[in-house]
Amino acid sequence: MKRKVLDLVWGALVPPLVAVVGAMLVTSVVIALSGGSAGDFLSTMVSLPNERVRLTIINQSAMLSIAAFAAAIGFRMGLFNIGVEGQYIVGSCAGAFFAGSGVIPGPLNIVATLIVAAAAGAAYASIAGLLKVFRGVSEVISAIMLNYIAVTTAGYLVTKYGKESGYTYTTEKLPPDSQPLGFKIFPDAPGDVWALSSLAIIIGLGYWFALSRTRFGFELRVTGESATAAAASGVNVRRMTLVAMALSGAVAGLVWMPAYFGSVHTFGPPENFQAGLGFLGLAVALLGRNRTLGIFFGAILFAYLSGQSNALQSAGIAKDVIDITQGIVVLAVVVAYEVIGRRRAKAEAERVSRQLAAESEAVAA
Template sequence: MGILRGKLLPPVLAILFSALLCGIALVVSGANPLRAFGVMLSQVGEGTTAVDIINSTGTYYIAALAVAIGFQMNLFNIGVEGQYRVAAVVAAVVGGSIALPPGLHALVIILTAAVAGALWAAVPAILKVTRGVNEVISTIMMNGLALGLAAYLIGSDVFGELRGNNIRTPEIPESGWVPGISFGSSGTVFGLVFLAALLGVGYWVMMNRTRFGFELRASGESATAAAAGGVNAKKMVLIAMLLSGAIAGLVSMPEILGRDHTYNLNFPAGIGFSGIAIALLGRNHPGGIAFAAVLWAFLDKSGLALDNVQVPREIVTIMQGAIVLSVVVAYEVVRRFELAAQQRQVGRQLGTVDAA
């Protein structure tokens, strides 16, 4: 009872509400909202948009999973942004400088990225466990450091090379590429999008079927109850953060191994922050996150078409922000409502005056 209502109602409400909000913003700015939304929908069928949405979904999905692991125990890994960037540079450098048989080569690159991401996350994790440094602060600062480190590593006198007016790491040999599924002129779906799906399944199994997942959720719901139940808080922080960092390290793998084969100056930024919003919208649930990632990717890619009808593309950003804000409120409202409903139901079934 109520599963649909509890799980689906809040995001639907939030999306409708933010669509309404954006509609009003569009009307105020003199554009026709229906036309704008129509253009966005029809854009999906144009060119490579559909495939772009799928590829982007995969990337967002991995980033959001990384964030969600921390969220499960109220650990705010704001550093996914830096973790995936450092992991991308290190993996690209390692991948470009070794020679291995096909398959194995890609595998080594992927593992390198995971390890690099985990190590970058280890710094705030250790600071938190040993010195109580708030992970929000330290991961944000690590993001800044990541930018600097990446820029240094691809310098032409370090690991990088100058190509035209772009600086990049040496290209990964073909043995390290992961082939995609080509749809001809509609584009190519990255092979590693399936890695994202696999991670989602693994995440679900971990959260719902393993001891670690139980301890993680227990820590998130009540740190005091978890401590009384023998959950070692420091160990959980350390493992959750490393795991989050490792998954964050994989964020750019679909693109690097599927298309770019190098880390260069055009490397996408901001995916880590989108991951935070997507994890919130998806309520840390693997299915919810998938849905939220698709929505995010759709807004991103279809939003590009708005320029064609003289609507500022930034309206999409407003919409994303409004969705996140309203979904947080909606979840809380529905959660309280559901708890009260359950209490009433228990009371009815027991027919009690058996006061609390």
């Protein structure tokens, strides 16, 4: 039991903590070399955010978590679904058009819109899956191209079929009877925690249960570790690839739904839409090692860093410092996990070697 606890601490908790501390120190050095105040940076990053920023962190971490789970499904299958960004744009666009039309009234419109957004994301991700399975096209290449197509297509559809709003175009506004109530956690914050932020928890629990407690999850993990071994065990690798891509895209299609139903109520770039969440989700999934608790930790960390950007600007530090810190955190955690992994592998090899030596001596005696 004690050994398991130590393995958990060294394998799951120490690497991200080391990565965060290392990122802060490296970023401080960069700021100092550029003529800024490293002390102001560190004091700002460890200070308690005000209620408005805390509200933003919670809402932002929900969307980042959903994006990360979408990416993690692909990673566990051995697929690099870099198309999460495009799939989430397609899902958001389709969902906003459907919800704004008011075809289904009241709360049922929320459920129907979630289905439409997930279906649109799944269908778009399936394009990359089909190209990989039947034509051997790398999902990385096809997904990158599909990202650009998604941005252009969404912009065209909103301009063509949306309504004019100032100098831009948006979809029809979400009907008032389909706007769920939020959670008033911070009395002094100008807004609520979005009701659909709970989607992140639901998806996270579903992700954990599916991967650790179902046959589908077992086959997904086996295929991701070795497609040859999976095929030899009777797993249909092609089918698993298509299902994994579609499932990843379905989750990606839901990324913007908390914000859409929570406060925005329209879709229309760039003012009412936050681009880049799909790419940040990839980083969060890597930071969390594709594990549920790790993803939640990474999402909160990235949301916290983004939330403190305004405070950094007030201290005279460029907002781009946050991007530097996020990049260093991901790089540092990858290095930390690699170092810890090698250390554990070496320790395990030494333990097995000692055990074999002891058994040999016992047989000889």
